[in-house]
Amino acid sequence: MVEVEGLSKRYGELVAVDRISFRVERGEVVGFLGPNAAGKTTTMRMVTGFLPPSEGTVRVAGHDILEAPLAARRSVGYLPETPPLYPEMRVKDYLHYVATIKDVSRRARAERVERATEACALQEVRTRVIGTLSRGFRQRVGLAQAIVHDPEVLILDEPTAGLDPGQIVEIRNLIKRLASESGRTVVLSTHILPEVEAICQRVLLISRGRIRLDGSLDEVTRGGSLEEVFLREAAVNDEGEPTGEEPQS
Numbered sequence: 001m002v003e004v005e006g007l008s009k010r011y012g013e014l015v016a017v018d019r020i021s022f023r024v025e026r027g028e029v030v031g032f033l034g035p036n037a038a039g040k041t042t043t044m045r046m047v048t049g050f051l052p053p054s055e056g057t058v059r060v061a062g063h064d065i066l067e068a069p070l071a072a073r074r075s076v077g078y079l080p081e082t083p084p085l086y087p088e089m090r091v092k093d094y095l096h097y098v099a100t101i102k103d104v105s106r107r108a109r110a111e112r113v114e115r116a117t118e119a120c121a122l123q124e125v126r127t128r129v130i131g132t133l134s135r136g137f138r139q140r141v142g143l144a145q146a147i148v149h150d151p152e153v154l155i156l157d158e159p160t161a162g163l164d165p166g167q168i169v170e171i172r173n174l175i176k177r178l179a180s181e182s183g184r185t186v187v188l189s190t191h192i193l194p195e196v197e198a199i200c201q202r203v204l205l206i207s208r209g210r211i212r213l214d215g216s217l218d219e220v221t222r223g224g225s226l227e228e229v230f231l232r233e234a235a236v237n238d239e240g241e242p243t244g245e246e247p248q249s
Contacts, residue, residue: 001026001153001185002047007056009042009209016042018209019056024187026152029179031196031217032189034206035234040189041081043206044157047187048078061152074103077151081158083142087131091122091141094130095148102149116144119178136167143174154178157189172198193226207234 002024009017017039024030034040045051047058049065049072058065061075086094095113104112117126120140125133130141139159146154159175160168176199179186188199196203196217203220205213212233213220220229 001028001061002187003057003059004043004047005057007043007046007058008054009039009046009051010054015209017046017053020206020209020211021056022204022211022214024153024185026185027183028202029176029186029200030188030202030204031200032187032204032206033191033193033196033213033230033234035191038191038206038234039209040191040206041157044078044080044155044187044189048076048155049073050078074149075152077146077149077154079142079146079154079156079159081161083138084145085130085138085141088129090127090129091133091144092117092126094141095144098145099148104149112148112150115150116148119147119181120144120174134167136163136170139163139167139171140174143171143178147178151184153185153187155187155189158192159188159190160192160195175199193230197226205230205233 004023005021007017007020008015020043032040032043042051046053047060047065049069060072063072063075065072089097092113095116096109099109099112117123120143122137122140122144125137130138133141143159156175160171163171172195175186175188178184188195190196200217202216203213204211213229220226223229
């Protein structure tokens with residue numbers, strides 16, 4: 001469903017992402033792990049077509065993100081770290097607006113909005129102005145906009161950032177339900193290890209723009225806890241070699 005080959009992003013002399021390759025199959029829930037500034041968000045933006053790569057290819061549901069950008073974007077639901085919400089709009093109006101710009105047909109629009117509202121447990125606030133909602137509910141609205149066009153792939157960038165413990169549990173359960181009930185492919189970008197253990201089947205770990213680890217959660221944790229593996233693999237020098245030091249946050 002998601003194929004990344006030789007993907008790089010450079011800003012002048014700074015290499016944010018360095019020739020990474022990975023593949024995510026249909027129905028997989030993958031945790032894209034890494035310390036801050038590891039290249040996670042840059043990679044997610046390239047995969048979703050919001051940021052052009054310096055080199056390499058990305059295919060989503062068989063569509064090349066550069067050669068067939070509209071088809072690729074229709075296949076993806078994206079929740080960035082800061083959800084793209086309009087605080088002055090009501091929830092249902094906002095979701096109708098998003099469905100329109102994501103080319104959901106007029107005939108199917110009301111049904112898709114209703115399904116996204118139910119899936120994200122937004123019925124009680126559907127007529128509320130987004131700006132009056134708690135952060136937890138705003139995050140649910142962000143998830144609803146990501147699935148309103150019924151995408152095959154869901155890309156989530158730090159979906160529980162800034163939430164309180166109760167809201168974190170709610171959003172994690174919601175993500176697990178969205179993945180299990182629909183069979184969607186989910187890529188979850190985070191640096192929060194319990195997030196990965198609670199939701200994901202597989203781990204991709206990036207550090208200094210390079211993939212350091214790729215395996216199932218069981219395989220990755222066979223040699224120690226996820227925290228131990230993270231600290232060992234994320235702490236690398238400029239040549240990509242382990243330093244034995246804990247990464248800086």
